[in-house]
Amino acid sequence: MATPTLNDEKTLQRGRPIKNRLSKSAMSEQLGNARHDPDERLARLYRAWADGGIGLSMTGNVMIDRNALGEPKNVVLDEQSDLDAFRNWAEQGQANATQVWMQLNHPGKQIPRFLNSQPVAPSAVPLGGGLEKMFATPRALEGDEIQAIIGQFARSAHLAKETGFSGVQIHGAHGYLVSQFLSPRHNQRDDEWGGSPENRRRFVLAVHEAIREVVGPDFPVGIKLNSADFMKDGFSEEESMDVVRALTEAGIDLIEISGGTYEAPAMTGFKAKKENAREAYFLDYADAVRRHTDVPLMVTGGFRSATAMQQALDSGATDFIGLARPMAVDPELPRTLLSNPQAKLAIKRPSTGFKGLDKALMLDITYYESHLARHADGKKPRPGLSPWITVASTFSAMGANAFKPRRG
Template structure:
């Protein structure tokens, strides 16, 4: 086969994708956000972070999205988060972005505020949230409700982070509106029970995310990409629904969003664990059916789906059918930083993820919720792989669940037993 010939089995995955801000992605495989926990003690980027991203820069992705960068050092999701409040770390951020110069792959920074999911090991203040309602997860602290002025300050913090990311040389930002973080907390009636301009009905609950998008857009150039990772639903009774999510998509598109990545669930109700419907299992992706349902609403805005993809055939079929425009790969990128090259150039028919579950299930299952621990352990195991890559080593697919469990507890304290996701 010649170097320029594209196998028919990956013809759609190999095709470029133009965004409406003028940016073009070279193919349809996206490295979805993974929380690396590799920030320096002063909350700036580290050499280990640069080393990790240098590996992904040569991996052949169409787009790479960083792990969540916090907008307020007083409220962080976990130890090792990078924080942008101003340009104090601009040199380190430039070095991080520079790892992708000349790669042909755009690098976007995911920006985030944890809200009530702030980690007690690194957040000494009481967590904040739309309402004073705690998350039902181990180690969670009941938050206090944000004042109007504080909400507006946080919105400006998102804009500042995006502006600094642009100045550092990143190609775009992704707002984290999934997995129970602050944007999600505003969207869900279970965590937002305000009766002012920021809550009270579905329209007012989505005001926060729309104002964040507007502030970010006004702070960056038109050709700087702004995307979002959005929950399809939070999968809890009385919570954020798919119909409400579709309304959010409609407004985001009208406001000029460049890319929507679909995910779902929260720390309280992880959506990518446990039993799935037969139709989901057959097509591998967890949120593909929902993504297809918003395809018409999104219009020219591409839809990415992350979670569950493992075979090249399923990835190619999802893009070929236009159910989604991009396939997000998270955990596979932790164990094979060159996974797109394996799929698009070397003919790999499947990708590995290294799924891990806690052992001693008959014993531990009597005292802990194995479903939550499995999710946290699996993500911790993959974070260990990222740390190996950041140290200049190769992934260790034989790393035991017990070693990952100990590392998880030491790193995160009580918050370890949440299934952290980027």
């Protein structure tokens, strides 16, 4: 059987066909308004990606609880939201036959102290590696609170469907709440929600089941899942495989593979496995996952050239190529990749030349947010954007909060 090309469409178990194999992975856009609704700038950004030729866009994480924000300008979808604003976002993002799935998230303990001094988590275990200075020790969730959060995931999924999004994705990676439940390092409960691998994955399965119940049998539901946490006593590849098997049996529609947490950010390349000429960080894991599931897979992290993307499809390790930072720099990149098999995008690590300033302003994150803000304002891509533009815009937008850590 011939292997697919980047231009080939893909039909999942549910939903309409996705027109090509390129997907914009979720990024932190920081474009929610004062009410945590999506405004016209966010809609304009997704229209730029749709016009650029992407097949599937995953939104930046939309929070299910406005009292549990991971970052100051997160978008929240609940009963207080302006649903017309969400309808406009979905409509603009689905131009040019693009699909837009909403990524749903609860940060758990990964809430900066200046946003919440008493976050919740499966267990009262603080973040390590120095992050305990920036993120408060969480309070362990009670059983009824866990059930309430499961209900919040379902409510937000229902509203995402109601407002016109093409599907939803559960954020089960990068150390957020779902990921915390899966990790033996962070989940030290001894009730039905912890104590064994089976119990630790009970939460994500309950979230998926609750979402499926409210969105019906024909609406696609996916997940972003860690291949591993890359930490001692953390979520392992073996446990991740077991979660993949359980979600496959439950009927998940798409699995996006990533890895790492705030404490060990493999999703940015830190400690991620990268072998031979493969650009992507998690392809070896994806190869292994193929033995355990026939659910379509998406691999995100590290891809920079059309050649490596096509090789990944040829290998059978993945069905979709996930792109994040390259899409932040150039929304029109998909059109280039689909028309030129030799296309590539070189991205250098941004730096002002002052390591302390780079770290204080989290330039590895805020630099790409500056690109997103340009596209949201209708400006043309500028791959060589000076990091000092980011410094100026960060101070202008956040003032003293610029030095308050939002993410690990």
